[in-house]
Amino acid sequence: MSSYVSRRNLIKSVGLAGVARTLPLGFGAFALAPEMPRLPWPAPQQEGAEGAGLTYAFLNSEEQAFIEAAVARLIPADELGPGALEAGVPQFIDRQLIGVFGSGGDWYLQGPWVEGEPEQGYQMRLVPQEIYRAGIRDINLYCQETYGGPFAELAEEQQIEVLQGLQSGEIALQDVPAALFFSTLYQNTMEGFFADPIYGGNRNKVGWRLVGYPGAASVDYGALVEEYYNRPYEVEPVSIADIQTGEASHSHE
Amino acid sequence: MAIKKDPVDAVVVGMGWAGGIMAKELAQAGLTVVGLERGPYRNTAPHFQPPEIHDELRYARRHGLMQNLRRETNTFRNNPRQRALPMRQWAYGQGAYPLGEGLGGSGVHWNGQSWRFLPWDFETRSRTVERYGEEAIPPDATIQDWGITYDDLEPYYDKFEYAAGISGQAGNLQGQTQEGGNPFEGPRQRDYPLPPLKTAYSGLLFWEGAERLGYHPFPSPAGNQSQAYTNPDGVAMGRCLYCGFCSKYGCEVAAKSSPLTTVLPVVLGLDNFQLRTHANVIRVNLDDTRTRAVSVTYVDAQGREIEQPADIIVLAAYALNNVRLLLLSGIGQTYDPMSGEGLIGKNYSYQFISAVSAFFEDRVFNPFMSAGAMATVVDDFNGDNFDHTGLGFIGGGFIAQFTGEAAPINTHPVPLGTPPWGSEWKRAAAENYRRAFTIITHGAVLSYRNNYLDLDPTYRDAYGQPLLRMTFNWTDNELRMADFLTNKAALIAREAGASDINIFRLARTFSIVPGQATHNNGGAIMGADPATSVVNPYLQMWDVPNLFVVGASAFPQNTGYNPTETVGALAYWTADAIRNRYLKNPGPLA
Ligand SMILES: Cc1cc2nc3c(=O)[nH]c(=O)nc-3n(C[C@H](O)[C@H](O)[C@H](O)COP(=O)(O)OP(=O)(O)OC[C@H]3O[C@@H](n4cnc5c(N)ncnc54)[C@H](O)[C@@H]3O)c2cc1C
Ligand code: SF4
Numbered sequence: 001m002s003s004y005v006s007r008r009n010l011i012k013s014v015g016l017a018g019v020a021r022t023l024p025l026g027f028g029a030f031a032l033a034p035e036m037p038r039l040p041w042p043a044p045q046q047e048g049a050e051g052a053g054l055t056y057a058f059l060n061s062e063e064q065a066f067i068e069a070a071v072a073r074l075i076p077a078d079e080l081g082p083g084a085l086e087a088g089v090p091q092f093i094d095r096q097l098i099g100v101f102g103s104g105g106d107w108y109l110q111g112p113w114v115e116g117e118p119e120q121g122y123q124m125r126l127v128p129q130e131i132y133r134a135g136i137r138d139i140n141l142y143c144q145e146t147y148g149g150p151f152a153e154l155a156e157e158q159q160i161e162v163l164q165g166l167q168s169g170e171i172a173l174q175d176v177p178a179a180l181f182f183s184t185l186y187q188n189t190m191e192g193f194f195a196d197p198i199y200g201g202n203r204n205k206v207g208w209r210l211v212g213y214p215g216a217a218s219v220d221y222g223a224l225v226e227e228y229y230n231r232p233y234e235v236e237p238v239s240i241a242d243i244q245t246g247e248a249s250h251s252h253e
Numbered sequence: 254m255a256i257k258k259d260p261v262d263a264v265v266v267g268m269g270w271a272g273g274i275m276a277k278e279l280a281q282a283g284l285t286v287v288g289l290e291r292g293p294y295r296n297t298a299p300h301f302q303p304p305e306i307h308d309e310l311r312y313a314r315r316h317g318l319m320q321n322l323r324r325e326t327n328t329f330r331n332n333p334r335q336r337a338l339p340m341r342q343w344a345y346g347q348g349a350y351p352l353g354e355g356l357g358g359s360g361v362h363w364n365g366q367s368w369r370f371l372p373w374d375f376e377t378r379s380r381t382v383e384r385y386g387e388e389a390i391p392p393d394a395t396i397q398d399w400g401i402t403y404d405d406l407e408p409y410y411d412k413f414e415y416a417a418g419i420s421g422q423a424g425n426l427q428g429q430t431q432e433g434g435n436p437f438e439g440p441r442q443r444d445y446p447l448p449p450l451k452t453a454y455s456g457l458l459f460w461e462g463a464e465r466l467g468y469h470p471f472p473s474p475a476g477n478q479s480q481a482y483t484n485p486d487g488v489a490m491g492r493c494l495y496c497g498f499c500s501k502y503g504c505e506v507a508a509k510s511s512p513l514t515t516v517l518p519v520v521l522g523l524d525n526f527q528l529r530t531h532a533n534v535i536r537v538n539l540d541d542t543r544t545r546a547v548s549v550t551y552v553d554a555q556g557r558e559i560e561q562p563a564d565i566i567v568l569a570a571y572a573l574n575n576v577r578l579l580l581l582s583g584i585g586q587t588y589d590p591m592s593g594e595g596l597i598g599k600n601y602s603y604q605f606i607s608a609v610s611a612f613f614e615d616r617v618f619n620p621f622m623s624a625g626a627m628a629t630v631v632d633d634f635n636g637d638n639f640d641h642t643g644l645g646f647i648g649g650g651f652i653a654q655f656t657g658e659a660a661p662i663n664t665h666p667v668p669l670g671t672p673p674w675g676s677e678w679k680r681a682a683a684e685n686y687r688r689a690f691t692i693i694t695h696g697a698v699l700s701y702r703n704n705y706l707d708l709d710p711t712y713r714d715a716y717g718q719p720l721l722r723m724t725f726n727w728t729d730n731e732l733r734m735a736d737f738l739t740n741k742a743a744l745i746a747r748e749a750g751a752s753d754i755n756i757f758r759l760a761r762t763f764s765i766v767p768g769q770a771t772h773n774n775g776g777a778i779m780g781a782d783p784a785t786s787v788v789n790p791y792l793q794m795w796d797v798p799n800l801f802v803v804g805a806s807a808f809p810q811n812t813g814y815n816p817t818e819t820v821g822a823l824a825y826w827t828a829d830a831i832r833n834r835y836l837k838n839p840g841p842l843a
Contacts, residue, residue: 075674076675106322107342109341112711117330119764120764121340194309194660194661195309195310207661211686213621213660216307219494221622222493222495225453229454243304244304
């Protein structure tokens with residue numbers, strides 16, 4: 001019994017047809033789809049203690065403290081459940097920064113560098129690694145001057161004030177436009193809260209649980225679309241990692 | 254020194270829908286064919302398999318299946334007085350028009366909205382003049398008729414629909430209006446090969462609201478297979494799972510019409526076809542007379558320059574790259590907006606999308622049960638389906654409730670006025686994810702004197718070649734049309750019972766930052782007159798008859814619909830002309 005096609009079986013069956021040069025081997029295996037049983041799958045194990053595994057590859061200690069505080073203001077822990085910090089968003093951002101995203105690996109980075117119109121999109125030389133590094137230093141200098149301490153050590157209300165000032169561009173930073181820094185942090189925080197947990201955020205799928213998103217399982221919703229008219233389809237969310245590790249994987253044989 | 258390969262009968266540049274269809278049709282006619290694709294090989298398995306393919310960050314946010322901008326992009330400006338600058342990044346799932354790369358092209362990660370254009374669309378200029386007079390044509394619009402009609406293309410639309418396994422509900426069968434279909438569509442000789450997809454609950458509410466307003470809702474034609482299907486070439490496709498990972502993803506069960514699930518399996522099985530991936534074509538070479546193309550030159554994965562001679566050369570590298578390759582090869586005269594002289598790059602057009610988010614207090618949706626083209630549509634305000642007198646614009650678009658993308662990084666709607674972060678945002682996101690849907694408008698953009706493509710004077714790609722430069726902006730015609738359509742969409746949202754709506758109007762100035770329509774057209778347009786078109790009605794270069802330029806580059810202006818079914822139909826139409834006429838007597842077909 002399974003909620004989705006067993007990965008091994010699927011690859012086997014698609015493999016035959018997908019790369020076949022002779023016709024028409026077809027996708028006969030998928031005729032099974034309507035009979036594919038659905039729920040329930042076993043609830044995956046809860047993750048270990050909070051704080052376990054908080055390691056960093058890119059961010060230094062000053063930056064770690066900043067990010068941990070900032071993301072907790074953007075998506076706070078509250079009566080609705082864990083926030084970005086508990087979801088592992090700092091680790092998500094760190095891993096993004098050490099990889100292709102952080103170095104602008106798939107950006108067009110040839111000059112000349114010219115300031116354009118907003119409609120022409122991003123035109124700065126800074127890649128995300130540099131935006132975070134320079135931005136956090138600038139913001140901490142501003143906080144030191146204005147409040148007498150780095151961002152991470154300010155009171156929550158002061159941190160919110162700073163984030164609002166960055167968002168609106170009212171705070172001017174030395175190297176990085178404040179609004180650029182804010183939007184980068186904001187986009188990455190949302191990503192880290194809602195992306196698959198394989199990237200280090202959305203721990204225990206808290207982002208998905210918050211909104212009621214079932215995740216990455218390969219469910220045949222064909223039969224359910226109409227059955228669930230005006231009715232919430234509520235399941236234990238399943239992540240890519242759950243399936244890869246076998247937590248939520250079982251064959252339908 | 255370039256390595257020179259043995260000549261073949263035909264070389265096809267680009268292995269998307271246009272190239273895949275051309276390669277298959279020419280190879281099946283017995284020609285030796287080489288297919289050149291700048292991107293990698295990929296296929297349903299192992300590349301699009303779950304769980305890994307169900308990764309919103311990688312595919313919908315980072316555009317994992319699309320063009321790597323590090324090697325190539327285009328530059329952009331709103332008008333000829335500005336300095337064009339490169340589109341440097343896909344920002345967080347945005348980027349106006351993500352471009353395809355790799356076997357199957359964008360056909361791998363499209364939604365599958367599969368439209369026939371209206372009969373009116375092929376005769377935009379003459380029918381507008383006929384009904385509203387010359388003065389209804391906006392100043393500076395350079396619109397013209399296609400040189401073919403809907404009736405010419407109808408058999409080839411049919412061919413595409415049956416090859417691709419399109420799901421839909423006929424609205425006009427041989428002139429008879431069909432219940433539940435689009436009453437405005439041109440007559441079709443037979444029904445779709447597959448019944449329409451299911452209707453989402455959101456689509457049902459849209460349907461009911463639209464109907465109460467007197468409009469004519471119908472299920473979107475979809476390149477997502479509502480049932481398992483085997484096409485006339487014997488290629489089998491799976492049934493759509495409504496998996497919710499469709500647009501920007503490959504399909505795990507081969508239930509999305511794609512070159513990889515239709516034409517490429519056939520041609521890859523033929524001994525007279527050879528596929529070369531990682532082959533980036535940099536130019537077409539002409540002979541001394543400049544009236545015959547002799548070969549193409551490409552750079553392979555190892556950086557070697559390779560020349561491939563062929564008797565027939567087909568450019569099918571997407572609308573933008575078709576134009577760029579013509580410009581890089583010095584073929585034809587580059588368009589100059591000042592003098593109006595030259596044709597290559599002229600009549601570039603785009604498409605607009607505006608949206609209305611509808612929030613409901615007493616309804617629950619499951620937005621993740623969705624397919625790329627699972628939608629309910631009204632076509633009452635498309636083309637010339639309505640009287641434009643006094644409206645101040647011509648053309649139109651469709652209004653639709655698309656299920657589309659629903660993964661939560663990109664999709665977590667909150668009512669206007671909600672702060673974008675903090676506890677209040679969090680509560681709104683939690684409350685509304687299942688209580689909202691979006692209605693989009695999808696509108697035509699005409700062609701204008703100052704919207705065009707040429708080569709950038711400054712910026713270059715990784716091969717040292719000039720980037721394509723795009724000069725484009727909306728004009729009053731689109732802005733008025735967008736407002737008109739957006740108001741209608743809001744009306745439907747209210748009628749559907751929304752308690753709250755967010756209206757996203759078309760910004761007054763076009764920006765390449767937000768994600769929007771992926772539909773670039775024109776620049777190498779077709780027509781009946783060599784003085785006003787680059788290719789003849791068979792997509793054959795007037796000046797160079799053994800060179801065919803296949804794709805939306807041929808559209809003289811855009812319509813309200815997504816382009817791909819028309820790109821596919823034009824490819825079949827062109828291939829047919831080559832097979833049945835050109836091969837017997839190589840030379841101009843018109
Ligand atoms: C996210 C998304 C959703 C879409 N949804 C829809 C939809 O629902 N309905 C619809 O009608 N359309 C849709 N489209 C548009 C649709 O995908 C295109 O219209 C269609 O794929 C165009 O086909 P093509 O063969 O002309 O070009 P492409 O599919 O772009 O294929 C061109 C190929 O040529 C290759 N190439 C380019 N330059 C070179 C070169 N120099 N040398 C060698 N190879 C080269 C490219 O790598 C590519 O593989 C969507 C597009 C995107 C990105
Ligand atoms: S929605 Fe359907 S067609 Fe699209 S990827 Fe999922 S199963 Fe394939």
